[in-house]
Amino acid sequence: MSGTQATRRWRFLYTPKWLGWHLLVVASVIGMLWLGDWQLRRAQAGNSLSWAYTFEWPLFAIFAVFFWIKTIRDEAHPGDEAAPAEVSLPAGTRQAPAAVASRDAGEPGEAEDPELAAYNAYLARLGKEVKGHGRWHGLR
Amino acid sequence: MRLNVILYRVMAYLTGVVLIVLCVLAILQAFTDDSALVNVVGTVHGGLYIIYLLVAFPLSRRLRLTAGPTVALLLAGTIPVMTFIVERRISHRYIDPALAALPAPAPPAAAPS
Numbered sequence: 028m029s030g031t032q033a034t035r036r037w038r039f040l041y042t043p044k045w046l047g048w049h050l051l052v053v054a055s056v057i058g059m060l061w062l063g064d065w066q067l068r069r070a071q072a073g074n075s076l077s078w079a080y081t082f083e084w085p086l087f088a089i090f091a092v093f094f095w096i097k098t099i100r101d102e103a104h105p106g107d108e109a110a111p112a113e114v115s116l117p118a119g120t121r122q123a124p125a126a127v128a129s130r131d132a133g134e135p136g137e138a139e140d141p142e143l144a145a146y147n148a149y150l151a152r153l154g155k156e157v158k159g160h161g162r163w164h165g166l167r
Numbered sequence: 168m169r170l171n172v173i174l175y176r177v178m179a180y181l182t183g184v185v186l187i188v189l190c191v192l193a194i195l196q197a198f199t200d201d202s203a204l205v206n207v208v209g210t211v212h213g214g215l216y217i218i219y220l221l222v223a224f225p226l227s228r229r230l231r232l233t234a235g236p237t238v239a240l241l242l243a244g245t246i247p248v249m250t251f252i253v254e255r256r257i258s259h260r261y262i263d264p265a266l267a268a269l270p271a272p273a274p275p276a277a278a279p280s
Contacts, residue, residue, distance in 0.1 A: 048234060076206040076209065076210065079210045079213060080213065083213050083217070086217065087217075087220075090217075090220055090224075094224050094241070097224075097228065098228075098234070098237070101228060
């Protein structure tokens with residue numbers, strides 16, 4: 028990936044709309060941390076309920092940052108979320124080891140064939156790679 | 168996706184109901200001067216809201232909501248009655264079309280609105 032391409036991908040972050048959101052997130056995170064600090068002071072002053080909020084507010088601040096990062100990343104890579112868990116065809120890759128295993132099931136004694144294990148590991152790796160990918164159709 | 172929608176609806180109603188109970192109790196507290204129950208319900212709502220956020224945010228990403236509806240969705244858990252309204256709107260406008268488009272394997276442009 029070239030530098031200019033990467034720059035272009037992230038350029039949307041400087042648009043007025045996004046700058047507004049950045050500002051909002053920063054302000055709300057500061058606000059939430061301040062509220063957490065305020066609750067901590069109240070808790071130390073003897074308000075036992077405030078202990079719960081002392082931990083909740085920073086947690087909400089972390090959520091805000093996390094959600095913000097996730098949103099920005101999704102915006103920069105729109106294709107990533109295209110195929111979540113609903114990819115249908117890795118089923119084939121998952122069935123294969125089962126089929127092989129059932130064929131070998133008639134012979135007890137041999138717990139694990141190293142070759143079969145390696146093959147299964149390969150299939151598992153393949154399945155994992157394909158999962159977020161969603162373009163398996165043409166390859167079969 | 169389906170699981171996420173179910174979890175979201177459960178959390179939306181649960182959080183919404185507890186929040187309304189909390190509001191009623193807070194109003195009553197003005198007359199009775201007993202804060203223990205309000206404190207407990209308030210803490211429960213805080214915890215539920217955390218779970219609500221953890222469920223609602225992934226849903227907002229799955230539905231590809233823009234920033235406005237996302238913020239509305241996330242903040243709904245803190246405003247009385249808002250969870251019910253937002254849940255309806257989001258269901259009508261985003262969840263139902265998304266679920267309708269699910270079983271069909273191919274085109275994303277299939278759902279006419």
